[in-house]
Amino acid sequence: MDGSAVGSTAGGPVVVAPGAVHVPGWLGVGAQRRLVEVCRRWAVGPVPIRHTRLPRGGVMSVRTVCLGWHWQPYRYTRTADDVNGARVAPFPEWLVRLGRRALVAAYRDPAAGDGYRPDTALINFYDDRARMGMHQDKDERSGAPVVSLSVGDSCVFRFGNTESRGRPYTDVELASGDLFVFGGPARFAYHGVPRVLPGSGNPATGLARGRLNITLRVTGLPG
Numbered sequence: 001m002d003g004s005a006v007g008s009t010a011g012g013p014v015v016v017a018p019g020a021v022h023v024p025g026w027l028g029v030g031a032q033r034r035l036v037e038v039c040r041r042w043a044v045g046p047v048p049i050r051h052t053r054l055p056r057g058g059v060m061s062v063r064t065v066c067l068g069w070h071w072q073p074y075r076y077t078r079t080a081d082d083v084n085g086a087r088v089a090p091f092p093e094w095l096v097r098l099g100r101r102a103l104v105a106a107y108r109d110p111a112a113g114d115g116y117r118p119d120t121a122l123i124n125f126y127d128d129r130a131r132m133g134m135h136q137d138k139d140e141r142s143g144a145p146v147v148s149l150s151v152g153d154s155c156v157f158r159f160g161n162t163e164s165r166g167r168p169y170t171d172v173e174l175a176s177g178d179l180f181v182f183g184g185p186a187r188f189a190y191h192g193v194p195r196v197l198p199g200s201g202n203p204a205t206g207l208a209r210g211r212l213n214i215t216l217r218v219t220g221l222p223g
């Protein structure tokens with residue numbers, strides 16, 4: 001993955017809320033295909049992709065595997081103690097660079113990626129029925145932006161406000177190759193995925209069914 005196919009924007013950035021930007025078609029098909037391939041490898045190990053168990057007994061409908069730091073509700077650790085105890089795969093340098101380019105594209109500012117050093121990625125796989133309830137990404141001790149990349153089936157992405165799970169929110173359709181960034185005043189906004197749209201993806205990405213979402217984040221944790 002060298003990101004060479006990045007930048008084939010099908011449309012310019014759309015500001016959904018201050019600090020929250022949707023860039024349709026940011027990843028070309030080649031870049032999406034490489035992401036699918038590498039995510040398939042990460043899904044196998046060292047920590048296998050799994051449905052995250054919630055402390056009160058629930059189980060998330062998406063399946064998740066992490067890089068750099070392992071997220072389990074509601075903290076980050078180096079080892080996946082709720083899965084197999086293994087240390088998660090390292091966060092690759094090319095993904096840091098991709099995150100920087102994402103910020104430059106979303107904020108239309110050549111300096112927007114300077115100093116951005118994401119150190120964890122959550123890779124979520126959604127089957128036809130998977131969803132994600134409204135939540136904040138708030139286990140990070142950093143206000144740096146979250147970079148979100150989507151491949152495969154489209155979904156309805158609900159982007160809300162920082163006060164509550166409820167309205168006002170905006171429903172955005174995230175399609176294969178789309179970038180969504182939330183930073184600044186939008187960084188701690190509630191968001192979720194009420195549904196995926198089965199069969200809407202492009203098989204040329206290598207993902208015949210389902211939806212892949214990768215979020216890059218800065219944990220703010222030491223070393």
Ligand SMILES: O=C(O)CCC(=O)C(=O)O
Pocket residue numbers: 122124132137148157174191192193213215
């Ligand atoms: O799947 C998405 O688009 C969002 C995922 C998400 O919000 C998360 O992993 O925290």
Ligand SMILES: [Fe+2]
Pocket residue numbers: 135136137191
């Ligand atoms: Fe989230």
